[in-house]
Amino acid sequence: MALLEIQGVTRRFGDFTAVDDVSLAVEAGEFFTLLGPSGCGKTTLLRMIAGFDLPDAGRILLNGEDLAARPPELRPVRTVFQSYALFPHMTVEGNIAFPLAMAHVPAGERKARIEAALEDVRLTGFNRRYPHELSGGQRQRVAIARALVTHPTMLLLDEPLAALDAKLREDLSIELINLQKEVGIAFVYVTHDQTEALALSHRIAVMNRGRIEQLDEPSKIYGFPRTRFVADFIGHCNLFSGPVAANAGDVVTVDVGGLGPVRVAARSALGSGASGTVALRPEKIRISASAPEDTPDNHYRGTVQDLLYMGDVTVYRVGTPGGAVVETLLANSQSGRAKFFEVGDAVEMSWPVAAGHFIEE
């Protein structure tokens, strides 16, 4: 039995269906992420797990027990809010002691529990500080310590890193992974940031318009997106759509307007004429000034239209004679060398059939 089971949960606000018949299961000790753009229903789903909102249909089970009758204060889950929601009139210690007092933990036991929680988030010695005396990252850690001190069954995190700057976000991501491993409590993490989701999670549910588009491990989500939405939302991706020209059993050929036939390794039941999409990550495309010496599976010519120097990599947008635009990427591995091509350069693009991923829509 899974720790948390969400069975056919639906939540409507007037005409708007925020969560549409969602089912999923979270295992004990798992770092589970709900990923999607704003308005996809991920936060509504999290609030229903916490108890701040109730489903219009479906059930939420924790350890097999239906949570519907339990108000938030009686659910053994804790939330880390995006705004941290630290109590401004209490010290760090007061904030962390709050859930212990609510749970009637004996006063003699509290001190040790608080110290352990502060140690977990590396804030030992900050007991007497007030929230306004802490940095954003420290506040976030206090919020986590406060949520973990009562050893909840599950921790819900609502975009906890969104308010922090990029460098700090990376540091805290690593700390979050380690912390989750240490405490062994299941984390349900809500974010719109696909980088965060890929880096942190054991499994990701990609949500769009209230539904789960794909639920899988990060590498599967990135490498084998099931829908166009997932391919587009997770990282950068070229999406070549068109009618299927041929299906050889293990290789499908899609006739892409402006580009030509694109061959991709796939086992699909789709026959000629059905529409399909080839998802191709920019970094999988080989670009060069001269024609490749081998005979690659896919090979096109084009002209560099735009380029974006990003420091570690340079992104080239290559236009084909037919009018298609392909996004490619080259690592700037040689120091001092910013770019290999200029706008207007003619380039050759090629990739093997295994580089792409076929989506049946």
Add this chain to the structure above:
Amino acid sequence: MDAPRPNPLAARAETKPSVSRAGERPRNRPSSRGKWLVSGPPLLYLIVFFALPTLIMVLASFRTPAEFGGLAPLVDETGRLDLNVDSYVRFATEPVFLRVFVKSAGYATLTTLFCLLLAYPLATLIANSSRKYRDVLLLLVILPFWSNFLIRIYAWMIILGPNAALAKFVNGALAMFGAGPVPLLFSGFAVLVCLVYVHLPFMVLPLYANLEKHEQGLLDAAQDLGANAWQRFWRITFPLSLPGVYAGAALVFIPALGIFAIPDILGGPDDTLIGNLIKQQFLETRDWPFGSVLSIVLTVAALVLAGIAAWVGRRGASRHA
């Protein structure tokens, strides 16, 4: 408006120190001139209408009352300066005056307490209502100010009068339990009811201003951490509203302490408060020095209490900043 201009003399003094005399500070620096221009008129107003009268009152408290009221000449026939502490001694030695003071403080305390109990739910309701109704509700709170203070007090005479429905209902209910009829009007009860009525808006408004700023997120967090409705109020909402409570308490307590119109009109013979006593000294007994002493004691008491409220409030605010 006159924008502050750099003082050419000051500028020269800086660039050529040899011409300026050592230790001389340029007077009338532009920034300070502007400051005086802005703060001068209100300062003058306060000096003329507050500081000066207070000084006159302090001086009067040390003088002797004239035979038929008012003040005896400052310099008597023998040419001696007639200043004494007789009135202060009288206040300190006759316990009746201190008793009136304590009674006034008691009424003011009860008024503050009842105002707080009534205003807190009301302010919460207004702060939690939608923006559309909020303005209407706030308007209703200040609506009583649109009619005259005395008229509102006289209105209470009618409401509490012996022939009004309220008195008949109360005395009818008492008769059922075999208790005798009680007068509502001209009693401490009437004074307290009206004191609360008059001062309620002064408690509602600062409380509302505070509660309106509270974040729902904190209450959500408290609930998530296991707090029930009562614990959320008592541990989160109430402590965070303390600056508003202190402000409201000061705005109610201090004017309630010195009020005289309400006990005059609605109170019984035993409901003489310090405000009435002061009024009596000046208008009826015409013992100006003693009236001054009572006024000074009242002012000092109010200032001390306001100081305490401000100090406690600031201590709370600095913790929440």
